[in-house]
Amino acid sequence: MKSLYGDLIKQHQKNPYHFLKKEDVELSLRANNPICGDRYDLYIENEENVLSTLHFHGFGCALSKASASIMVETLEGKSYEEAKEICQNFLDYIHDKTNGEVYTEAFKAFEALHTQTARIDCVALTWKEMLSFLQTQSS
Amino acid sequence: MSFDALSVKAQFPIFHRYPDLVYLDSAATSQKPASVIKVLSDFYSFENANIHRGVYDLSAKATDKYEEVREKLAAAFNANANDFAYCSGTTEGINLVVNGYLLPHLEKGDEVLITAMEHHANLIPWQQACEKKGAKLSIIPVKPSGEIDMEAFENKLSKKTKMLAMVHISNTLGTINPVKILTQKAHDLGVPVLLDAAQSAGHLPLDLQDLQVDFAVFSAHKLFGPTGIGALYCSENFKDQLKASKFGGGSIKEVSFEKTSWMAFPHGLEAGTPHIAGVVGMGAALDFIATLDLEESFAHEHALVTQLRQELDALGGIKIFGNPSEYAGIVSFEVDGVHPHDVASFLSEADIAVRAGHHCTQPLLERMQVPATTRASFSIYNTEKDVERLVATLKDLKEFWE
């Protein structure tokens, strides 16, 4: 069985990217899972439909945290349109619906979810929140 | 004679299919022995018919089989056959008592008393009833040891109390509550008592006459039987006061468009075509339990969980929730700095099944100030090797997350 806890996930869980409470940022999203109590805030600084700077903060399991960290790192600097496609690719990938095609190699850290589906919700949590925000921003 | 867990384990097909599986989630649902699975399959294959209706042979036989299981319940839990109504499980059983007994008796200003360690199934129905009637849901606190605060219980119990509902064995902490003492004190004030026996039935000798509770509920799926079936025990004194709250065919004496009269307990509560195969399967589970010596099997589970509690303590960096003096084969813990879901996933990768979450006891966990715990729970098919595998894997996990 392929492990859910590869090096990249461990790395992001230990040293998450832009893990900071940015209360001065006006636009923030709350991603929470009432079933397990995981909760993250995503802080979005934007310029002309570009996610110029992203931060996140909160608590939850290693998988949800590493996944949020990878998301923030991947989406920073992307336009809303690009970000939407990337989120969709990630969510499709973890559900094994892309024939292995990934926007970035980092997504493959979650390959084990293809056979171990129990933790998909943890990993999808912040991505789904981001995607539904981006969808409301569509022209 | 000591308990032979390996020969018991051999009777459970799932462990033949997954020989390396360490199943430590029996508090959620037990595995099923071959005998129970065979009875279910035989019933559907060779004995299937609806009950109480047909005059033909198959229907009469199905009816007999269905009714016979009440005798088995009576023998297993020391009561009378007609003290047991079938229901879908613990949750439905409690709802039947709330809707059929409590609501008609509850008035504004009355109180219902429960403990802080109740499963949501033994909390929400009472809470909703109290809300509806302007009554108060009163909570007996649980001490850090995981035991009921008896002094607080005595203070909260009063003539205003219309029901005391409590869990026999906490599905989160493993605590065995002193049911007999609480029941006596409640009865001294004329307060009826409901026992949630979901975690005790089939795990220890459960003597309903001795405990003197008025209502008791449990689910067959936690005692080696099928899902979707269980029983509600009602003592003689309360049978007339426990009204039907689910209406339909099969439960009535006489029906006209103007009015209906119901059959007496238990049949009056069993409207509609019941889970006949489930009842028959529950009977097979009770037959299986009858082959065990429950004192011995309980001692076996107790020894395993005691070994685990000691070894977790010795590992360091692990917090165990509660250390009650009387406990069953259930323990909840937290590994420092590792989320319970990660603990459970890591263990799953080593073929060890435990539960992570709030175990449907969210208010209890809130009081213990944790959002979730990891829980290991034992049954008769667990062995010392299971404990060793769990402890060794937790050691690996701690190294991994260093």
Ligand SMILES: Cc1ncc(COP(=O)(O)O)c(C=O)c1O
């Ligand atoms: C103590 C306790 N009460 C009630 C229940 C609910 O049982 P069921 O879901 O079978 O109705 C459970 C099951 O987890 C339990 O452990």
